[in-house]
Amino acid sequence: MKIKKLEVSSIQEAIEILEREYGENAVILSSRVVKKRRLGFLPIFSKKMLEVTIGIKEEEDFRKEVERERELLREIESLKRIVSELVSNGEGKAQAHQKDEQYSSRVRRVFEKMVLKSVNREIAEKLVEDACGYDLDNRVYDFKDEPFRSIRESFEKNIKIEEGFLENPPRVVALVGPTGVGKTTTIAKLAHLLKKHTKRIGIITLDAFRVGAYEQLRKYAEVLGVPFKSAETPKDFGEKLLSMGDLDVVLVDTAGRSHYDVVRLKELEAFFKVSEISTYLTIAANLSELVMYEAIMQFGAFSIKGLIFTKLDETPCPGSIINVAYRTQYPILCFTTGQILPDDIVMANYDYLVRLILEDEDENRPAVELTLS
Ligand SMILES: Nc1nc2c(ncn2[C@@H]2O[C@H](COP(=O)(O)OP(=O)(O)OP(=O)(O)O)[C@@H](O)[C@H]2O)c(=O)[nH]1
Numbered sequence: 001m002k003i004k005k006l007e008v009s010s011i012q013e014a015i016e017i018l019e020r021e022y023g024e025n026a027v028i029l030s031s032r033v034v035k036k037r038r039l040g041f042l043p044i045f046s047k048k049m050l051e052v053t054i055g056i057k058e059e060e061d062f063r064k065e066v067e068r069e070r071e072l073l074r075e076i077e078s079l080k081r082i083v084s085e086l087v088s089n090g091e092g093k094a095q096a097h098q099k100d101e102q103y104s105s106r107v108r109r110v111f112e113k114m115v116l117k118s119v120n121r122e123i124a125e126k127l128v129e130d131a132c133g134y135d136l137d138n139r140v141y142d143f144k145d146e147p148f149r150s151i152r153e154s155f156e157k158n159i160k161i162e163e164g165f166l167e168n169p170p171r172v173v174a175l176v177g178p179t180g181v182g183k184t185t186t187i188a189k190l191a192h193l194l195k196k197h198t199k200r201i202g203i204i205t206l207d208a209f210r211v212g213a214y215e216q217l218r219k220y221a222e223v224l225g226v227p228f229k230s231a232e233t234p235k236d237f238g239e240k241l242l243s244m245g246d247l248d249v250v251l252v253d254t255a256g257r258s259h260y261d262v263v264r265l266k267e268l269e270a271f272f273k274v275s276e277i278s279t280y281l282t283i284a285a286n287l288s289e290l291v292m293y294e295a296i297m298q299f300g301a302f303s304i305k306g307l308i309f310t311k312l313d314e315t316p317c318p319g320s321i322i323n324v325a326y327r328t329q330y331p332i333l334c335f336t337t338g339q340i341l342p343d344d345i346v347m348a349n350y351d352y353l354v355r356l357i358l359e360d361e362d363e364n365r366p367a368v369e370l371t372l373s
């Protein structure tokens with residue numbers, strides 16, 4: 001990719017030049033405000049301009065891009081199917097199911113609980129099916145073992161969890177995701193846990209423009225006594241990563257991007273080309289499931305390694321977590337359960353996941369008639 005700098009008065013102007021002169025062949029990599037002297041020899045009368053760094057793609061980039069876009073299209077197609085399933089799932093509820101009587105009453109109760117917690121009916125059915133075996137004496141399908149253990153076994157088969165992260169973390173870990181989902185807070189919580197596991201860590205923020213966001217993490221890094229840096233351009237980022245080369249793990253915080261803001265997402269993508277980075281998509285559990293899939297589609301360009309679900313304390317329907325993890329087969333790294341630093345975090349594990357779905361936090365909720373379908 002060839003790099004070129006443009007001096008413009010607004011980002012809009014840069015986008016217009018890009019579209020006019022390079023069409024699809026160029027992307028914005030970074031931008032910064034610079035002062036230009038109107039009279040070269042006088043320091044006054046300076047004017048603020050925007051210096052925009054653009055990357056112009058070459059043939060090799062195109063080949064990779066086409067491959068990536070194809071991959072993305074395949075993912076979009078599969079996600080579209082999921083969305084239409086989601087929409088039609090409501091209709092399916094009315095259908096009686098012949099299999100109903102084939103299951104023991106305790107299996108049906110577990111199934112009902114899953115659906116109440118928003119696990120998709122078909123996924124819930126698959127999860128209970130994998131937890132059951134045929135009981136010849138009673139002529140029904142029943143759990144192979146005690147219910148909790150059987151469901152746990154089925155979760156192990158159907159849902160991926162990233163294990164061993166604290167003991168053996170990737171070298172560079174970045175959190176991306178929509179605005180305000182809790183990326184910065186989660187970085188701070190992970191930093192604390194990694195430190196407890198005697199890892200030598202550093203933190204880099206790519207969100208240096210917003211003073212509040214920068215200060216929030218800087219102070220926390222200071223409390224933990226870990227090196228903290230910010231990077232404003234991909235090149236700068238590469239250098240900062242190199243300067244932290246002797247550490248076990250570098251945590252990278254990114255500014256929240258609306259997943260609808262394609263230009264800013266492209267900008268962020270440029271940072272992720274400087275090194276091998278394990279990228280985790282952070283999603284708030286209280287978002288609607290459709291918005292979760294939209295975020296997965298848009299951030300898909302980052303080669304997502306795994307998922308982080310935040311704000312579990314703010315949703316009565318954690319079933320969406322199961323649905324998303326089952327359908328995407330991305331491993332879950334961790335959950336966050338509140339605003340308190342550093343405690344409100346749980347590294348993903350199957351026991352926790354099963355409790356999340358099967359435990360009643362509100363036994364007084366009126367019972368809802370559901371059948372196993
Ligand atoms: N209830 C609850 N609030 C959380 C949780 N995690 C983060 N928050 C809150 O969510 C708000 C946003 O958190 P941040 O960590 O700044 O989110 P962010 O994704 O870094 O935000 P941007 O950088 O602006 O995109 C803050 O008020 C956090 O305290 C959680 O697990 N539960």
Ligand SMILES: [Mg+2]
Pocket residue numbers: 183184185207213253254255256
């Ligand atoms: Mg943040």
